[in-house]
Amino acid sequence: MALSGAVARPPRHDRLPIALVTLAVAAPLLLFILYPLAFILGRSFVTETGLGFANYARMLGNERFLGILANSFAVTLVSTVLAVVLAYLFAYAIQRTAIPWKGFFRLVAIVPLFAPSLVQAQGLVLLFGRNGLINRTFDAGIEIYGYWGIVIAMVLYVFPYAFLILSAALAVADARIYESAEMLGAGGARVFRTVTLPATRYGLAAAIFVCFTLVITDFGNPMVIGADYGVLATEVYNQVIGQANFERGTVIGMILLVPAAIAAFGEKYISARQFAVVGEQSRPLAIQPSPGRDAVFTAVVVAIALAILAIVAIVVFASFVDLWPYRMNLSLRHYAFDVQNGIEPLWNSILIGLMAAAIGVVAITASSYMVEKLKSAASRPLYFVSILPAAVPGMVLGLGYILAFNNPANPVYLIYGTLLIIAICNVYHYHAQAFLISSTSLKQISPTFDEASATLGGSRFDTFRKVTLPLLAPTLVGIAVFFFMRSMVTLSAVIFLITPSTQVAAVSVLLLEDRGATNQAAAFSVCIMAVVVAALLLTHMALRLAGFRNVSLIR
Amino acid sequence: MTLAIRGVVKRFGALTALDAVDLDIEQGELVCFLGPSGCGKTTLLRVIAGLETADAGAVLLDGADLIATPARLRNFGVVFQSYSLFPNRDAGENIAYGLECRRWAKDRIRARVAEMLQLIGLADHAGKLPSQLSGGQQQRVALARALAVDPALLLLDEPLSALDAKVREGLRFEIRALQQRLGITTIMVTHDQEEALTMADRIVVMRAGRIEQVGTAAELYDHPETRFVAEFVGRINVLPVAPDGGVCGRLMALPEGRLAGRRPALVGIRPEAVRVHAPEAAPAGALGAQLEQAIFLGNLTQLVLRVEGAPEGDPPLLAELHGLRPDGFAPGAPFAVELPPAALRVLEWR
Ligand SMILES: Nc1ncnc2c1ncn2[C@@H]1O[C@H](COP(=O)(O)OP(=O)(O)OP(=O)(O)O)[C@@H](O)[C@H]1O
Ligand SMILES: [Mg+2]
Numbered sequence: 001m002a003l004s005g006a007v008a009r010p011p012r013h014d015r016l017p018i019a020l021v022t023l024a025v026a027a028p029l030l031l032f033i034l035y036p037l038a039f040i041l042g043r044s045f046v047t048e049t050g051l052g053f054a055n056y057a058r059m060l061g062n063e064r065f066l067g068i069l070a071n072s073f074a075v076t077l078v079s080t081v082l083a084v085v086l087a088y089l090f091a092y093a094i095q096r097t098a099i100p101w102k103g104f105f106r107l108v109a110i111v112p113l114f115a116p117s118l119v120q121a122q123g124l125v126l127l128f129g130r131n132g133l134i135n136r137t138f139d140a141g142i143e144i145y146g147y148w149g150i151v152i153a154m155v156l157y158v159f160p161y162a163f164l165i166l167s168a169a170l171a172v173a174d175a176r177i178y179e180s181a182e183m184l185g186a187g188g189a190r191v192f193r194t195v196t197l198p199a200t201r202y203g204l205a206a207a208i209f210v211c212f213t214l215v216i217t218d219f220g221n222p223m224v225i226g227a228d229y230g231v232l233a234t235e236v237y238n239q240v241i242g243q244a245n246f247e248r249g250t251v252i253g254m255i256l257l258v259p260a261a262i263a264a265f266g267e268k269y270i271s272a273r274q275f276a277v278v279g280e281q282s283r284p285l286a287i288q289p290s291p292g293r294d295a296v297f298t299a300v301v302v303a304i305a306l307a308i309l310a311i312v313a314i315v316v317f318a319s320f321v322d323l324w325p326y327r328m329n330l331s332l333r334h335y336a337f338d339v340q341n342g343i344e345p346l347w348n349s350i351l352i353g354l355m356a357a358a359i360g361v362v363a364i365t366a367s368s369y370m371v372e373k374l375k376s377a378a379s380r381p382l383y384f385v386s387i388l389p390a391a392v393p394g395m396v397l398g399l400g401y402i403l404a405f406n407n408p409a410n411p412v413y414l415i416y417g418t419l420l421i422i423a424i425c426n427v428y429h430y431h432a433q434a435f436l437i438s439s440t441s442l443k444q445i446s447p448t449f450d451e452a453s454a455t456l457g458g459s460r461f462d463t464f465r466k467v468t469l470p471l472l473a474p475t476l477v478g479i480a481v482f483f484f485m486r487s488m489v490t491l492s493a494v495i496f497l498i499t500p501s502t503q504v505a506a507v508s509v510l511l512l513e514d515r516g517a518t519n520q521a522a523a524f525s526v527c528i529m530a531v532v533v534a535a536l537l538l539t540h541m542a543l544r545l546a547g548f549r550n551v552s553l554i555r
Numbered sequence: 556m557t558l559a560i561r562g563v564v565k566r567f568g569a570l571t572a573l574d575a576v577d578l579d580i581e582q583g584e585l586v587c588f589l590g591p592s593g594c595g596k597t598t599l600l601r602v603i604a605g606l607e608t609a610d611a612g613a614v615l616l617d618g619a620d621l622i623a624t625p626a627r628l629r630n631f632g633v634v635f636q637s638y639s640l641f642p643n644r645d646a647g648e649n650i651a652y653g654l655e656c657r658r659w660a661k662d663r664i665r666a667r668v669a670e671m672l673q674l675i676g677l678a679d680h681a682g683k684l685p686s687q688l689s690g691g692q693q694q695r696v697a698l699a700r701a702l703a704v705d706p707a708l709l710l711l712d713e714p715l716s717a718l719d720a721k722v723r724e725g726l727r728f729e730i731r732a733l734q735q736r737l738g739i740t741t742i743m744v745t746h747d748q749e750e751a752l753t754m755a756d757r758i759v760v761m762r763a764g765r766i767e768q769v770g771t772a773a774e775l776y777d778h779p780e781t782r783f784v785a786e787f788v789g790r791i792n793v794l795p796v797a798p799d800g801g802v803c804g805r806l807m808a809l810p811e812g813r814l815a816g817r818r819p820a821l822v823g824i825r826p827e828a829v830r831v832h833a834p835e836a837a838p839a840g841a842l843g844a845q846l847e848q849a850i851f852l853g854n855l856t857q858l859v860l861r862v863e864g865a866p867e868g869d870p871p872l873l874a875e876l877h878g879l880r881p882d883g884f885a886p887g888a889p890f891a892v893e894l895p896p897a898a899l900r901v902l903e904w905r
Contacts, residue, residue, distance in 0.1 A: 456632075
C-alpha cells in the first residue's frame with residue numbers, strides 16, 4: 001500500500017486545530033533560531049554609511065584576518081583527516097576483527113563526549129606544556145603550544161563522533177558479498193578496497209563533514225593551547241569579549257558560518273543518499289580470528305585508547321595535586337572551590353542541564369511530531385528550521401542571542417541574563433541532532449496506528465497521548481540525557497550569554513585555565529565528567545528497571 | 556444500517572483509483588470486494604471509513620451524507636491487514652481503547668472488555684502484549700477492538716491475508732459466524748476468490764477502479780456479465796462469435812442484446828456445461844471434435860478438445876466430466892460435443 005508520500009490536505013474540521021498547533025510549534029523555532037540568525041546576518045551588513053558589504057570587504061582585505069582564515073583551514077583539514085583515519089581504524093578493529101575487550105574499548109572511544117570540549121587541550125598542556133609532566137620530568141623541551149597542539153587536541157575531541165558514525169557504517173555487512181569476493185580470489189587488501197571501503201563511503205563522508213564542522217567551530221581547545229596561533233573561532237571570541245567589537249565579531253561569525261553550513265548540508269545530503277546495504281536475505285559477517293591482523297589492530301586500538309585515557313587521567317591527577325607543578329603531593333583542597341564563585345558554576349550547569357532536558361524534550365516532541373505526523377504545508381519549512389542549527393556554529397548562535405535579546409524592547413529580555421536563556425540557547429543549539437533522533441523514531445511508528453485510533457473514535461490528542469507518546473518515551477529519555485550532557489560540556493554558545501551570576505562550569509574551566517589556576521580548572525573538569533557519567537548511569541539503570549533495553553543514550 | 560455509495564471518484568495524481576463507483580449495501584449482509592491487486596478495493600474501503608476523502612460522489616449511511624463526518628465520528632469498526640494493535644497496550648487495553656475515547660465509565664469498560672474477550676475466546680490472554688500473541692490471536696483481538704464500540708458498520712481490509720492457511724480457514728468461519736450472530740453489516744476486502752465465495756452474501760467484483768459486477772457467488776458463477784468476471788470466478792471457455800453469429804463454425808441461437816441492435820461478440824460456457832459424447836452415440840446436431848489432451852484429476856477429468864470446423868484462432872474447448880476414467884483416450888481420438896444454448900453466456904457485446 002502506498003499511503004504515505006503526498007501530503008494530504010487535512011479535512012476541513014481539522015484545519016483550525018492544526019493551524020493553532022503549527023503556530024505554537026513554529027513560534028519558538030522562529031524566535032530562538034531564525035530571529036537571532038536573521039539579526040546577526042542583518043547586523044553584519046550595517047556600516048557607518050548604510051547597508052552594504054563594506055564590513056566583509058574590509059575583513060577580507062585584512063592581511064591578519066586572512067592569515068587566521070588560512071590557519072582555521074589548516075587546522076580543520078588536517079585534524080579532520082587524522083581523526084577520521086584513526087576512527088576508521090578503531091571502528092574497523094571493533095567491528096571487523098577479533099581483538100579482545102571490545103566492550104571496554106568501545107567505551108573508551110566515547111569517553112571524550114563526557115568531558116568539556118577543552119579537556120583535550122587542558123590534558124595536553126598538563127602532559128606536554130611548559131610545566132607539563134614530560135618536560136618537567138625529562139626536560140624534553142617539547143613545545144606543544146600552537147598549531148600541532150591544536151591539531152592533536154582537535155583529533156582527540158572529534159574522535160568519538162567519527163567513531164560512532166563509522167562504527168555504525170561498519171556494523172552492517174553482508175557476509176555473502178565477502179564470501180563471493182574471497183571465492184573470486186581477492187586478498188585481504190583487495191577485499192577492503194573493492195568491498196569494505198565502497199560499502200562505508202557514505203559513513204566516511206558523513207564522518208568527514210561532521211568532524212569538519214566540529215573542528216572549525218570549536219574554540220575551547222585553541223583558546224587553551226593555541227597560544228598566538230589564531231583561528232576563526234578564537235578570533236570571534238577575542239573581538240567580542242576582548243575588544244567589545246561586535247561588528248567585527250559578527251562579520252567573522254558569518255564567515256565562519258559558510259564552511260560550517262556547507263559541511264552540515266553536505267552531511268544531510270549524504271545521509272539522505274544512504275541506501276540499505278543489507279537486504280532481507282543477507283547474513284551478518286562472522287569474524288574469523290587472524291592472529292597477525294588482530295595483533296596489529298590490538299596495538300592500534302591500545303595506542304589510541306591510551307592517548308584518550310592519558311588525557312583524562314592527567315586531568316584527574318592534576319585535580320588532586322597540591323600545586324602543579326611545584327608541590328606534587330596529593331591534596332583535596334581544589335575541591336573546596338574557594339575561588340571566585342566557588343562551586344556555584346557547577347550547580348548552575350546542572351540546573352541548566354536539567355532545564356534544557358525538560359524544555360528540549362517538549363520542544364523536540366512538538367517539532368518532530370509536527371513534521372512527521374501532522375503533515376501539512378508547514379511541515380517542510382519547519383523541518384528546515386529544525387535542522388538549521390546543525391549548520392550554525394554555537395558562537396554565531398550565542399552572538400545572535402546577545403544582539404537579538406539584549407534589548408529591553410524585546411520580550412525575551414525578561415529572561416536575558418538568567419540561567420533559563422542559557423538553557424534555551426542550548427536546546428536550540430542542539431535542536432537538529434535531537435530532532436533527527438526523534439523523527440527517526442516517529443517514522444518507525446506506523447501511520448496505521450493513527451488510522452486505527454481514528455476509526456475507534458480517538459482524536460489526534462487521544463492518539464498522541466495514548467499511543468504515540470508511550471511509544472516515543474524511551475527515545476525521549478535518550479533525548480533528555482543528550483541535552484543534559486551537551487549542556488554540561490558545551491562552551492561555544494554559552495560563552496556569550498553568561499553573566500557573573502550565571503557562570504557555568506565549562507566556562508569556569510576556561511577562565512581558571514586562562515588565569516593559570518591549573519589545579520582548580522582540572523577539578524572543575526573532573527566534576528563535570530563525574531556529573532555526566534553519574535547522570536548516564538542513573539538513567540541507564542532507571543531504563544533497565546522500567547524494562548527498556550537497547551535505548552542508546554550516547555549520541 | 557444501509558450504505559449507499561454514489562458516483563465516488565478518487566484520484567491519486569494522474570491515476571484514477573476509483574472511477575464513479577455506485578453500490579448499495581443492505582442491513583446485516585456481508586459484502587466482499589474482490590479483485591486483482593491495485594483495482595481500488597482498499598481505496599474504496601478507506602473512502603467509506605473516512606480515511607480517504609473522495610474527489611467526487613457521496614457515501615450515504617441511511618440516507619445521510621457522511622462527507623463532513625471525520626473517520627473518528629463515523630463509528631465504523633475497521634480491521635487492518637497488519638493487525639495494527641497498539642504495541643504499548645495489552646490485549647484488554649487495546650479492546651478498551653475505543654471505549655476510553657468515548658469516555659465510558661471504568662467499570663463499564665471492564666465488563667465490556669471481558670465480554671469481548673469471551674466472544675473471541677481469548678479470556679485468558681487479556682494481559683498479553685500484542686508481541687506475545689500469535690498472528691491469529693492478534694487478528695481476533697483487532698476484531699474485538701473494532702466490535703467493542705458497537706460499530707454501525709464493520710470494515711475488514713484483507714484481515715486474513717497475513718495469516719497462514721490453516722489459521723486463515725478457521726478464522727473465516729469464526730468471523731462469518733460472529734458477523735451473523737451480531738447481525739452487523741460488514742464489508743470485507745479480499746483478493747482471494749475462495750474467501751469471497753465461502754464468506755460473502757454478495758460479492759462485488761472490481762477491476763481498474765470500477766465495479767464490474769455485483770451478485771451472490773452463484774449469480775456470478777452462473778451469469779457472469781463480462782469475460783473478466785467469468786474468468787475471475789471459476790474457469791470458463793471463452794468463444795469468439797463470428798460476425799454472422801457463428802460459434803465454433805456453427806450458427807447458434809444466441810440471446811438478444813439488451814439494447815436493440817447489439818449482438819454478442821464473445822460467449823462463454825463453463826467446462827462442466829459442455830456435453831461430450833462418443834462419436835457413435837452423437838445426437839443430431841452435435842459438433843465433431845478431436846482430443847488434444849486428457850487430464851485426470853481424481854473425481855473429475857478434463858478434456859482439451861479441438862472442434863472441427865472452428866475458425867483458426869479459436870482456443871481449444873475445455874470440458875469437465877465427473878466420474879470418467881480417461882484410460883485409453885489417446886490424442887486425436889474423435890468425440891462429439893454439444894454446447895447447450897441455455898448454458899451459453901454472453902460476455903461481450905458488439
Ligand atoms: N495514497 C496513495 N497515493 C498514490 N496512489 C495510491 C495511493 N493509494 C492507492 N494508490 C493507488 O491506487 C490504486 C488502487 O489501490 P488500492 O490500494 O485501492 O488497491 P487494492 O485493490 O486494495 O490492491 P491490493 O489487493 O494490492 O491491496 C493502486 O494503483 C495504488 O497504487
Ligand atoms: Mg488493498
